[in-house]
Amino acid sequence: MKIFSAQQMRKADEATMQSKNITSLELMEHAATKVFNLIHEKLQGAPMLVHVFCGLGNNGGDGLVISRLLVEHGYNVKVYIVNFSDNRSKEFLVNYDRFKDISKEWPIQIKSEEDFPEINSKDMVIDAIFGIGLSRPLLPWVTSLIKHINTSRSFTVSVDIPSGLYADKAPDDPQGAIFASVTVTFQTPKLIFFLPQTGIYTQDLEVIDIGLDQNYLQQQPGIAELISKNEILPLYRSRYKYSHKGNYGHSIIVGGSYGKIGSVVLATKAALRTGAGLITAYVPECGYEVLQTSVPEAMVITDDDDELSEIRLDFKPSAVGIGVGIGTSEKTIKAFEEFLKENTSQLVIDADGINILAKHPELIESLNENTILTPHPKELERLIGAWKDDFEKIEKTKSFSKKHRCIVVIKGANSLIIYGDQMYINNTGNPGMATAGSGDVLTGIITGLLSQGYDALQATVFGVYLHGSAGDIVALETGFESLMASDIISKIGLAFLGLFKTPDIRKEKS
Structure with missing residues (x-):
């Protein structure tokens, strides 16, 4: 199985939208629904409080789709927007409005340490703050939020990669990345899941096929090859009967x-x-x-x-x-x-x-x-x-x-x-x-x-x-x-x- 870089995965999204004639919103809905289905299959409607932390980009958009589906299926959900910037992706904004349309409780804005919610160890956390596109150090209060989530010792599901991790270097603060109970990653594993410094942030890994364009993926050389039985x-080489x-x-x-x-x-x-x-x-x-x-x-x-x-x-x-x-x-x-x-x-x-x-x-x-x-x-x-x-x-x-x-x-x-x-x-x-x-x-x-x-x-x-x-x-x-x-x-x-x-x-x- 090929391992791809963050840039290659972004291009795979673009190739998929073009070949299947779908929008980025439709691709996000499809991918996030796959994540929801996996979570729903495991929870089976269990009466626990689910905290969903959403960033402002497409990873946050995934989190909002997952949140909407959780609410529609009767789960007790609290959604938080980690408001670290004035910029928001188009897909985030659309799914933010979609969530508000179906939920009695609007997302809670987190802008500083004063806004951090209480998280019980028996609750569940869905981490959709940052994806594979993280390219700069986190604001100090965002790092503190990640540490707050880790300290709760709740069961934590990260979407695509644990927030706080870069795709191509070790985290700035070893304690400033989510320690995920499970990471649900899209299409193929990422290199960070197999290295000593970054593999420690994921206990279990689930890879879900979101239908990215196979022609593109087959043509790309990848940055590594994951070796398994296949x-x-x-x-x-089998042995010849008359060999010695x-x-x-x-x-x-x-x-x-x-x-x-x-x-x-x-x-x-x-x-x-x-x-x-x-x-x-x-x-x-x-x-x-x-x-x-x-x-x-x-x-x-x-x-x-x-x-x-x-x-x-x-x-x-x-x-x-x-x-x-x-x-x-x-x-x-x-x-x-x-x-x-x-x-x-x-x-x-x-x-x-x-x-x-x-x-x-x-x-x-x-x-x-x-x-x-x-x-x-x-x-x-x-x-x-x-x-x-x-x-x-x-x-x-x-x-x-x-x-x-x-x-x-x-x-x-x-x-x-x-x-x-x-x-x-x-x-x-x-x-x-x-x-x-x-x-x-x-x-x-x-x-x-x-x-x-x-x-x-x-x-x-x-x-x-x-x-x-x-x-x-x-x-x-x-x-x-x-x-x-x-x-x-x-x-x-x-x-x-x-x-x-x-x-x-x-x-x-x-």
Whole structure:
């Protein structure tokens, strides 16, 4: 599913009005009615007080349509106009008059903190103050109103996006945006719902199709692609009946140091579970017995006693995953440098491999085109520098990716895959995956897919999705707190099966 910018969504409205020969008022009526229908379906006429806060633009117009429909269906409604400007949109004014025509109570004007209404925690709030067009800081009393709504702890529904959020940057005041219980957004999700700094303002997201012009939406490139099963299934390669292990590549996982051999075990097992035909673990000698015992399916090559001092291969692997648990000693850095200069295989770099690149940026020039980097946020900061907000983080990552012709996975909730100007947002995964070794598993999954012939971008997008999907299956069984990285490996098979059907977890447990 494509993610569009605020400007693209405005143009989609215009294209829809032209192609369907409808007015902006008719489009607003249609969209707001969809929001009302969703709210009405949930409330079923429940006798609660509904506070509707309307801005002065088209988001406020949506709120007035919703208010009118609530009154017409017998709900107890109080409507407030957040009067922060002398300007009003035409659509707002028309719907303001329509509301006054059917309601015994006219909207209440809010012009300062003295006008703030009392909101009970058992009441409901509909937030229609600002939409995706917010472009300047809020007046102080408007920020106070938003904080007043948040403090009420009432169930809050935001229309399109929570008020106080910009479409393309973090809020000026972290407490100056609505913390919505539900956001009902139009046609497609917005980027802000998937970023750490702005995703926190929406507990649940409902996307409603308001019938925007599909020809326009299909022709637009979008600013990102939201990855779910529908986008992943076409990437899947089924296996040929008469194939053998040589058809699925020979992966190698390079890493480990004294006390950190477990990371190589996890990555190696994950690559095997993902379908690599052969796999070799390249570790210090102290990891030999651990690997041979923990992963009997893998071959093992060893180097120095406690840490790697050279990385010499007498064959060309299909794919290499390097960096997990490898450490950053001087001799390991030297071995890593020599390896990068000689390597011609597809490459995934994680953990200390990224930390070495950050300390020695000249080594980045040795990376093959389409090398895959999988940093967690702190590793990414070491690599590209600090950022002021998530939007700048994305732009700096894009610049890094274009400059060095590499793919970068920004790990986290809704991991982002950056490839030049292209951005993919993963829609699988859960908070239980914030646990030791989860990133090592991802390295193994992507490496295993590379070895089977998936190209670098396909392997990355597919791998991040599988990783999150396997984690979601585990979470259904264990909950978030008990999820371990090794559990994710055990469910990779069900994640593959889940591309074709919903896995029956109860049957699996029996």
